[in-house]
Amino acid sequence: MYHLLSGLYQQLTRKDEYNVLILGLDNAGKTTLLEKIKTLYNPTPGLPPDKIAPTVGQNMGKITLPSTILQFWDLGGQRDIRLIWPRYYDDCHAVAYVVDAADRERLEEGWEVFENVLSAPQILDVPLLLLANKQDVPGSMTVEEIRNHYEEWFQRRQREHAAALGPMSPTSEVPTAERMASLNVQGISAIEGTGVRDAVNWLFIRVQNSRQRRDGNS
């Protein structure tokens, strides 16, 4: 009887764990975001911004939500460190890609890296959230501006690829309209915490939905 009850208890209190990767260029604000998430959701606060150094590997943080544990993996964004990102792709359930919306000069570099992430086969069906960080900085780009900037960059890149391959070449690229329709962009300030709960809620709902789809298919 005890085993039956404890089995039932375990079943009812079971929490599924999901891995969320936080990716983006160096200085985008990924670790600041992770530490803010810890502060907002855990009893022990995360590090304050002035104690955060550039990441030379990974940082990890877990939060507990109803029937779910989200495990965030914040990976260093410097060029050399980006080489380790693909090692995390196999076990990832969602990606939050962070851009510094106040740094127009590095946006294109950010899109190149973003595109690289999107082209990984393991990431293809994974919920993906684009976060326009540093909304507190005066003059930073809005969500709409970030979307348009990415769309223009993406279209230009498609044209360049088509021109390089010639008119008869088959294309495996995703059409722009389809790509843009499935792209979710949210504005946040990792320092102030604005928009951070909305971003976590989005990730929480999306990983749950993907699980239901998976369970339904099996």
Ligand SMILES: Nc1nc2c(ncn2[C@@H]2O[C@H](COP(=O)(O)OP(=O)(O)OP(=O)(O)O)[C@@H](O)[C@H]2O)c(=O)[nH]1
């Ligand atoms: N104003 C403002 N500054 C921010 C915000 N988020 C991060 N920063 C600053 O941006 C700088 C880089 O932040 P990090 O969190 O270390 O950036 P990172 O993406 O983890 O960088 P790497 O670890 O090198 O990949 C720091 O000076 C932060 O204080 C924000 O929302 N607003």
Ligand SMILES: [Mg+2]
């Ligand atoms: Mg970092």
